[in-house]
Amino acid sequence: MKPPLHHGWPQPVRLGRRHESWVYGIAGLLLLSGAGWLVAHYLLAVPGEFGDPHHPSEPWWLRLHGAAAMGFLVIVGTVLLNHIVRAWHLRKNHQSGLVFLGLLAAMVLTGYALYYFGGEEARPWISKVHWIAGLISAAALPIHVVLGRRRKQ
Secondary structure: OOOEOOOOOEEOOOOOHHHHHHHHHHHHHHHHHHHHHHHHHHHHOOOOOEEEEEEEHHHHHHHHHHHHHHHHHHHHHHHHHHHHHHHHHOOOOOHHHHHHHHHHHHHHHHHHHHHOOOOOOOOHHHHHHHHHHHHHHHHHHHHHHHHHHHHHO
């Protein structure tokens, strides 16, 4: 199957500037809110009267992170039809794109599991997988962009 044409010319694989800025902005908010929670949870936690130490900002970081995650899923949906499908058909930048999509899938699944499947014993390791995948993806996205631009799409 040939990639779709727009006015007789192949559509570029690269995102438009506005689209790109939305991707980077929401990804940045997602990273910032996740890192904020990590700092609050692991570095700023104070022992409470009733057990596990928590920092008062943790719930706010999680709320912001959840909202950013929903926004990022919308953005991924907008990237899916044009960028990902076109690049796949043109066989451009597959490896780094698949790595990023794999990390994204891991974050979606573990994020969902944290809310709906994470019992007391499973929650710590699900959380670790989630935030490690998030930190790796923070490096994977710029690598994907640099590799894609280097290949002159």
